[in-house]
Amino acid sequence: MNIHEYQAKELLDLFGVANSPGGVASTPEEAEKIATSLNTQDLVIKAQVHAGGRGKGTFKNGFKGGVHLCKTPAEIRDTAAKMLGETLVTHQTGEEGRVVRKVLVAQSVEIEKELYFAILIDRAISAPIIVASTEGGVDIEAVAEHTPEKIFHLPVDPLIGLQPYQARKLAKMLGIPTALLKNAATLFENLYKLFIARDCSMVEVNPLVITKDNQVLALDAKFNFDDNALFRHPDVQAYRDIEEEDPREVEASKHSLSYIGLDGNIACLVNGAGLAMATMDIIKHHGGEPANFLDVGGGASEQQVTEAFKILVADSRVKAILVNIFGGIMKCDVIAQGIINAVKAVNLPVPLVVRLEGTNVDAGRKLLSESGLKLTAATDISDAAQKVVAAAA
């Protein structure tokens, strides 16, 4: 799950991680008010969307840039008016862009040095690892490729957590001056506390800055959260912004279905994540393009299968549907009945290929053949993929 920059700032504030002062606004007037309260001539306003490249983006109304430096509250108000309710297109949003509903107004700081600091889970050692670099404000993947010696890795023992000495050691590695050592160490420790307390899978501060007036600040922070742990973090759940998500995925999540929208035209409904991925692979192997990843899970009900089917059918890009089920916990007759119910409810606009195997397969096949549904039965996964690719062509 992704969150907005202003929400990340709220979390940083809550855990005492130093960052630049500011606030979020939904109207030009609110933006002006925040700017006034900051009592400075160094102001910045940032459009809040879940996409990178905002600074270089363009609004559909012609206004250029989703990030602007301003001198006065009046200027902030005018800029906010050009952003709010407008659609911002960046290299990450696609042509349709994203509607800006909120702007972040903050003090802009004069930067002396930009650094990089991230905490993530290293699955190879089953522990959190801190990745830090003296090269901040740039693409860290490029730093890793060209100057790997400028990137430091520090594993953290999951049972005792980040120790103060480790935080000081990191600050030294990053070349932070002695006068700022304790401030930097405190920032790292608080960020680690936040990482653990909210079950993050990644926190990335880029850049972490030393300002000309000698502060250490987390200027921009990106968070990823462990979906499996959201149940114990209602505050993080509340950060979810469904306006920023693929509507197909939002609908799927309402029915506890694991769905990821893709760009192809062959929809697939599969049980099990591995088989769902493999089904996408074999569609591609035979020259087709999958429209989605959809795992109905091990214990899906008839109702869930019906809802899953409706999502697939509602996607206008879809030219054919493949159902690939290997029943383990999932019973083939349940899947069959779910499909039958869905087709009755929505009419089937495109060809359907069904491959059933596993638990109660005979009952499932019987239900389908007696239902009178127009579908193509496949004998195995390869046959199914070839038939659905032919049907979509």
Added chain:
Amino acid sequence: MSILVDKNTRLLVQGITGKSGASHTKLCMEYGTHVVAGVTPGRGGEVFEGKVPVFDTSHEARQQTGCNATMIFVPPAGAADSILEAVDAGIELVICITEGIPVLDMMKVKAAMAKSKSRLIGPNCPGIITPGACKIGIMPGYIHKEGKVGVVSRSGTLTYEAVWQLSSRGHGQSTCVGIGGDPINGTSHLDVVKMFNDDPGTEAFIMIGEIGGTAEEEAAEWIGKNCKKPVAAFIAGATAPPGRRMGHAGAIVSGGKGTAQGKIEAIQAAGIEVASTPADMADALIRRMAR
């Protein structure tokens, strides 16, 4: 012969009175698995299906029944605690079926288990089966056949797919191990590969992996250097978009690491036969065995 489980396995089920715990325990018993005890805190003294005693703690179950393996069906919020309880009770083999355990919980479990003698399989896995002897988990029993091919996989349904292909081509299985789809798990591909290599009852095996992490690459490198038995492999997720979690929490490609292409190259370099599609898994192994 087989690995990990056989006719001597005495199984405890943690979460035996829950809905899926109860139904899958029945299926395991029907298959012939010796289920000797169940645990549900607060339900001690009950009897499951007229013959399996239910205890409040795994400790009591271990002392009174001598169970040497456990199958965990406890919901995500309490699953890590159940794993640690089983380890504390001294149970040798802990198989956690539960899907959706927070990563930080598993990180602590893994660190806490570093000095224990117990082995954890999973979480988020279908379990283990030695056909004809012992089924622990949620796999459909009837697709399996007694035989000499091992299967190790991160995915449940993809394992069934491989097993089905093997059985319908006349190749039975020694043991099939689902190691689970989570980023942090108890037993790796490499751990199971080493066991298959040492097991006289396993003549060849299939390794099924997916995008994310580097576990498949490590196993492949070891096989290239040490394994004399024929091996075939399939990697799922070649078409997955980078940075997205594909159902399994572990299945994510980030920073150019863990791609299907990188894994396939490592596997080929180790002399393992690669299945070009998921339909080709058993045939790939048969090709490799004929070589």
